[in-house]
Amino acid sequence: MTQRDFVYTSHPARVIFGSGTTARLPDEVARLGAQRALVLSTPAQKAQAEELADLLGDKAVGVFAGAVMHTPVDVSERATDVARSLKADVLVAVGGGSTTGLGKAVALRTDLPQIVLPTTYAGSEMTPIIGETEGGAKRTQSTSKVLPEVVIYDVDQTLDLPPGISGTSGMNAIAHAVEALYAREANPIISALALQAIGALARALPVIAKEPRDIPARSDALYGAWLCGICLGSVGMALHHKLCHTLGGSFDLPHAETHTIVLPHALAYNAPAIPGVMNDLETVLGGEPSNALYDLARAIGAPAGLSELGMPPEGVAAAADSALANPYWNPRPLEREAIAALIARAHAGERPLVEWRKST
Structure with a gap:
């Protein structure tokens, strides 16, 4: 290749x-x-x-x-x-x-x-x-x-990191690797590390939720987090991180939980523009990636919606405006109505809206 x-x-x-x-x-x-x-x-x-x-x-x-x-x-x-x-x-x-x-x-x-x-x-x-x-x-x-x-x-x-913190901390790490796959500076080295990291954390986090002191799962999670950190430090981020920064700053929402909730929706938004990345993610997540991440968050007992974190319903429109206020790079152009709908689904805890089908 x-x-x-x-x-x-x-x-x-x-x-x-x-x-x-x-x-x-x-x-x-x-x-x-x-x-x-x-x-x-x-x-x-x-x-x-x-x-x-x-x-x-x-x-x-x-x-x-x-x-x-x-x-x-x-x-x-x-x-x-x-x-x-x-x-x-x-x-x-x-x-x-x-x-x-x-x-x-x-x-x-x-x-x-x-x-x-x-x-x-x-x-x-x-x-x-x-x-x-x-x-x-x-x-x-x-x-x-x-x-x-x-x-x-x-x-x-x-080993003594509480399961709830472990789960959302791990999902936050996965977000770094997911966005690294379609970053403007994406490269084959970081993409290989990102996929390995996502796979390791996706395997480990549900086990840790049930058996917090499971050493093989903890080892997988820590290894995956290390690789995710390399991804974060090596390439830029896109829509997901912009949204989480906006939501966290505007409504004082907890960092890792916000990333956990928003990630499936942000990935679904970008999916039509990144079919190759979606195919690669399916190989490590075992199903349609946006829904697989949503289900992973349910498996670790994480909150489903931003409303559970204290974000008011009227904040959806304000967050959409704020996310578009300063232009930044993203693989799919930012469309205000679609961004607002994305945030509304994340607020309600609904499943992500997927507009991608695996290419053969």
């Missing part, structure tokens, strides 16, 4: 994957030539951060357990002051997107190397993207300065 022209940019990172890999943290700190590690976490995960500090012994100089959602600038600056006062020479972040975001924010200000131990399926550890919030506004930028040097994926660190 002859490939079309493409550009692929890889992001350097050392990745360690397995069960019990947390034990390798001291070796990785030493490998970086570091002597003074500052461990970062959220308040809820302070105990995990303290365990890592104990593991590092005299190579740990402190714990900052103040990470919160959306990476507020004041928290970032406070953590940076702590890192400087302790003369830290490496950052160790344990947790999900909030802690990873804080580590990136401190690295942006100090250029300190980072080691990340993810405990969710957020994928931020694989991207050069950082978003910080100040005065109610979120500013996002992409810079190689915030890429972690080392990521330690330890399946054991995810």
